[in-house]
Amino acid sequence: MSQKTVKFEIATPEKVVFKKEIKQVTVPTTSGEITVLPNHIPLISTLKPGVIEIKDENEEDEIISMAGGFIEVLREKIVILADTAERAQELDEERIKEAKTKAEEKKQEISDKDEVRFANISAQLDKEMARLKALTKWRNLKR
Amino acid sequence: MTNSKEIKKRIKSITNTKKITKAMEMVAAAKMRRSIDAVLKTRTYANLAWETLINIATSLKKQGSLNHPLIEKRDKTNKELIVLISSNRGLCGGFNSAIINKAIKSIKLHSKNSEFILIGKRGESVGRRYGYNIVAQYEKPDTNPKVADIQAIAKEIIDDYVAKKYDKIFLAYTDFASTAKQVPRIRQILPVDIEAEDKYLGATGKSEKIKIDKEYIKEKEGKHLLEGQLFKYEPDENEVLNSILPRLIEVQLFQGLLESNASEHSARMAAMHQATSAANDLVDELTLYYNKARQAAITSEIAEISAGAAILNS
Known part of the structure; x- marks a missing residue:
């Protein structure tokens, strides 16, 4: 019953930057860096500017820079509401x-x-x- | 002869005008498509931010500790502020007058003691014609607006609200329903009304509702989570609320701006389309007159010649 991947989305006011099934994500919250895996308990936390590290369903890594925002962990998906966010390869x-x-x-x-x-x-x-x-x-x- | 020459001149000048209106129509159409794209892109963020807010608010309410200054309603409304989004330029049909009328009407319903912040030049007439006080005026970013463009305004209104300069703050914008229909709307942005499910900005109709499997949480966290407090908040609810509320207000202003932009461009497109077809009609009509005048000139010339010939023959 436990899932191996979870839906993940990074949205900024201007657009949706990233949307994929992922295996894990590491984010810098204001109280410290956390890694979220599938089946995490529901959580809402504020984020500070920093780097988001993602491992997607094909074990591929993705690095995204972000200028603060929130993470919202739900049962069926994880959402990051960022002020701004860019993928590393586009920088x-x-x-x-x-x-x-x-x-x-x-x-x-x-x-x-x-x-x-x-x-x-x-x-x-x-x-x-x-x-x-x-x-x-x-x-x-x-x- | 002079008559037909004048008509020809007019035809030429109208044809030139037609070229301009046609070009403006096409430019507006292109800008409109881009603006609509931008509106759709902000929806995800706005919906999610709104849902998060509702979640936190419900949880805090159950604990009886929901008393954030930006949410709490004030008993008395002394002064209101309206943020009015209009266009920078004219030639867009009834776009500006519609939103201004709507804003003025809504003031009459509420209180006379209102002030305005304008985004876009054309809103000036609320001060000139209706005599309301304009606190600030900003240029509206027409193409490709960024959130940073409205951040200053958002900060100003939040500060003013917290300082109790105003008791209610509204946003007057034009909602983009379709290329043929734009609806002026007034929306309360402060205090944040968590009970009003917003159909137009923020949570838009088809949004995915956040569903939480209560059984799942009980099984997983059991004692740690109280009934009704389904999320874990880090650092805590109020901290999250503090940082999400200003964002929400920003994104609402931003969306209002984008909707207004899309509406403005489509209103301009329609107005220019009408102008072009009116010019076409006029050119057709004038061409008819021109031909008639030419014909008349020829006929009278022939009549003169034949009359002259008749005299010589007799």
Whole structure:
């Protein structure tokens, strides 16, 4: 009766990024990294920016970078609602590095009084870091 | 002769106008298709976010601890805010006047003490003609809007709401029903009304309902999960609620924007189609006049010549 795979979906407000049967998925929740297997108990958790690692039904790995959101584990499916998400193979290293340096520079400039802008830049930086991490992981996998 | 020349000039100018309206029609059609695609893509996220919210809210309600500031209804409504999505440009038939009228009518039903945030330039007339206060005005992203485009607006209205500047916040947008039909709608976005099952934005009709096998959970987790509290929440319910509510409001605004975009483009397409066919009719009519005038000129010339010949012969 226990299933070996489970339906999995990553949705962002702009589109559905990923939809497949999977064997396991590892996500960075705010209270730590967890791996979800089929037949997990129903769970809703907030996610922080980071890397999602997926093993699909054919044992193939997939790496996705994500900028925060939620995971919802149901009996028959797992859903991630992400603010933004991109597949690692679609990422462009040069552009990420550029964006990262820019964000770092801006972070330096901002005085500590400007909390809102500081938070925005930090979020941007986290996002770029997640992308970079996803890319590195993807490369290591393919090697 | 001057008459037929003038008609010819008019025919030419109308033909030119026709070319423009035809081109605009085609551009609008292409943009509309893209906008409809975008609307469909956001539905999954909106549905799932809404369902999650309902789940958490029901669970919290059973525990009697549902008192999030964005959900709680206020006893008295002093001031309302309407976020009105209109177009940046005209030439789109009744698109703008329909949504503005709808918004004005809804104010009359509620309170006179309302203010507006405009997305798109054409909504300005709520201030000019009807005298309502416009708090802010944003340019509407016409093609390929991103969530980031409305994040600032979402943040502003949430902050204003929490600061009790407004007691209710509505979104006025145009729902895209089909290429021939667009329906202006007013929708309450704050406080988040968890009881109102939303047919248009958020949970749309055919959404897959989250089904939970209660027996399964009992067997699996037994004592850990109380009756009615079917999910495990990490870090906890309120934390999840805190981060999901702003997202939900963002996605609602975003969807409203996309629906309005699709509606605007299809309204423009229809208006331009009408203009093109009106130009066609006019050209046909003028061509007829032109030919008649030409014929008349020829006839009178012949009459003159033959009259002249008759005089010479006699």
